[in-house]
Amino acid sequence: MALTGIEIFKLLPKTNCKKCGFPTCLAFAMKVAQGQAKIEDCPEASEEIKSKLRDAATPPIIEVQFGTDSMKLKIGGQNVLFRHEKKFLNPTVLALEVADDDSEIETRIDEVLNSSIERVGETLRIEAIYLKNRSADISKYRDALERILKKAPQIPLILGVSSSDIAIDSLSILKGHRPILHGATAENIEEMAKVAAKFNVPLVVSAKGVEAVIPLTEKAKALGVGDLIINAEPKSIGELLRDNTFIARGALKKQIRSVGYPIITFAWGKDDFYETIVSTVGILKYSSILVLKRTLPWKNLALFTIRQNIYSDPQVPMQVKQGIYRVGEPDDKSPFIVTTNFALTYFLVKGEIENSKIPVWLGIMDCDGLSVLTAWAAGKFSASKIAQFVKESGIEEKLNHRELIIPGYVAMLKASIEDKLSGWKVVIGTKEASGIPAFLRNYVRSKNDR
């Protein structure tokens, strides 16, 4: 939490020596509090005040960057426990575990490189590789690393090594990379922290349980490593939920610095189904990196989707792009329905049209992602805006009829839309999406009878 001017003033020498360029210590303190002067400008400032200010500027869970210039990844930095309070920052990074003695390393790299899927306008993918030193052999590890770099020179890396020698060997050849170093435990924390400090890379500290992790983060920090990541080694979903809750609560509710770091979770499971469930819990509950044993398209799709859902902004309603959407294979005689671009409205309406098995042109109007009634109340789904949308959408060229179906909730707009859209007839649809299949069947039948 930020310090006030008075709090800063109390810790200054109060000599008003003016070396900082300000007439008094108080004036200087006020400027520092406002961010308009730096504490370093006062040659007399104590270490105490400097470190207090640094601390105050650090978020409760620090943000860590890793990866490469073209693939920079940010993790941590969360400031809330529940997503309705504020948007969750920095979506969980998904990484694939690759062992250095795996004879098919290239196939595994391909899995990562080919993992991308488009969903609601976003490209989603497995972003990183965790290279595990399963062989415990320094040359095998170097060899595997070089094979990865050859095939995927820009892929963000997490180095899972068992000794500081291997860490040094790998870090020396990684140019243009800022990998995460994993492998610090109670046994080797000093050597590993020194390596991480020397190469300026983030370090994962691992121990069973939050209480055992804390002395390690404190030690590493004392040795000059600021970018730390926690692995509390949960072995069941219950432990994962409990450990992650303790860590996030400790950091966010009690500002405990020694747990204020991102969390890395290694997914496990008796099969791919269960590994997906474990990963789901990690994504929902505060894991910043999730390392998967195996990727599969259906598994990726589920994890990408849940990550996208949970890391969406709760304040901004989810929106669909404005335009004319085809549901089924509509032709020039097919019905034309207009509604707003609130994602939930769109999904429900589209789903029910699909259920009806009747092809439809679906016009989605940009109403800032509001639902029909709210958009109407806010003047964004008005007769003139609907008329303008229809005219500009190009739908007239696609149809040999001039009938527009509007949601039942805005039935009162019928006459006024017809006024503004000459040649068009407005038909009143259903209030709820669930009524659409029956409505469409009747509509098409009565049209054919005409």
Added chain:
Amino acid sequence: MKFSIIKESYTGSVPEITFGKNRKVSFGGEKSLPFLFFEGEHPHKPLISFEVQDSPPQDYPKELAKVYSSVWDDPVRWAKLCESFGAEAIALRLMSIHPDTTDAKAEDVADKLKKFLNEIDLPLIILGCNHTEKDAEVLPIVSDVARGFNCIIGKAQEGNYKTIAASAMAGGHSLIAMSELDVNLAKQLNILITQMGFPANKLIIDPMCSALGYGFEYTYSVMERIRIAGLIQGDPMLSSPMVADVGFYVWKTKETQAEDENSQWGSLHERGIIWEAVTACSFLLSGAELLIMRHPEAVNLVKYFIEDLISTKEK
């Protein structure tokens, strides 16, 4: 530094609901946020019920048809199949009454239900078709037929709660009250229903479910907010157990229906199951105690998930 566990303090608790006649089950009753055993009692596990429909479903995709098509023209056989999968409760959805399907009359459904109650002794949730008017017409008759069977009736909504709640109360049943993804609407409906004299400890909130990828985060956050309001802020009108009607929403999505040829999405079989299981597990974490599900393999996964969570309870 010694790390002291940071516990949340709670002022409310979730009422416990028991239903069923000869065979009974219970859920709810917890005194802390979901599965945080270290800071509050959790006397019961979440309960998973299997969905059965009273007439052959018109919209079950292939993966569900593979499991149920041989039994779905007979709800009793269907329920017995679910029992063989390990079902602890059945959710019988009266789809036949929907004006868009067969528009069945209340009397026809009542006869079917009598037979069902005779043959199946698993605890029963009886659901309408979500058509406000038709549910208001049929559910009172159904509640009466099932009098003494101690069922859960659903779903009462803003537009029809009066008749449905009154008949559920007369029949001695618990009741699901459904609102649309809004904490205040959920609270308001609970207030209206309890003002009629309906016992608050027999109410279940359905904050409106959704499927992964299709409004999922709305349900997730509304559930979290309801649990926080009920347990931490101690609002008794928001402390009811919650139901997640998972199968109904999940098996409508493209992800549970598109064939394998869409290779980017992988195998349909696994995709459908994981879509239901991920949705269900997530809503358990956000606060649901009662699930309504369809695919037996998805149910098994969720059960395993619950056991895995509970394994830390004793420690």
